[in-house]
Amino acid sequence: MPTRFSKTRKHRGHVSAGYGRIGKHRKSPGGRGMAGGQHHHRTNIDKFHPGYFGKVGMRYFHKTNQQFWKPTVNVDKLWSLVPTEQRDAYLSGKKTDVAPVIDLLPLGYSKVLGKGRLPQIPVVVRARYVSRDAEEKIKAAGGVVELVA
Incomplete structure (x- = not known):
């Protein structure tokens, strides 16, 4: 529980009485923090923090x-973007009438690259960019590549 008055009796005999050697129970005469950076503390700021104030260059x-x-x-990795239950149905051969459409933009991808193998199941891929190898592999599997703006 905080007391109403400070216990000054306890500090008697101790030189600074808990208020420190340097400040000695006075406020900050030069201001607090970065105060006076462009006025009375300017030499310090210019020397140790060059470029702190002002603007440089042009805004774009x-x-x-x-x-x-x-x-x-x-x-x-294309087939990993198809939801699991649909993927299992396509890969097991239960669903053959419709090819899955993989739209890459909502999934956060923009370009399809040609690394790896693709299962021989037709798939429709929508993307902004497709490499030559990727397009060949998708078409070899019976799929279609649609370029989207």
Whole structure:
């Protein structure tokens, strides 16, 4: 439980009485923190923190950050993007009338690369970019590649 008054009797005989050697129970005469960086502390800021104040260069309005956004997925991982119950039905041969459509953009991919093997089951792949090897492998399996903007 906090007491109403500080127990000053306990500090008698101790030089600083708990208020430290340097500050000695006074407020901060120069201001707290970075106060006065452009005024009375300017020499210190200029010497030890050059460039802290002010602006440099020009701002780039309307900058397109995602200009080269092209996350890739390989051909051997395409079937892992199909939901499990559907994948099992296709791979076991129960579902043969309709080919699965794998739309890569909602899944976070933009380009299909040709590494790995593809099961010989037709599949429709929608992507922005497809490498030549990937397109050949998908078509060899009886599938179709659709380029999406």
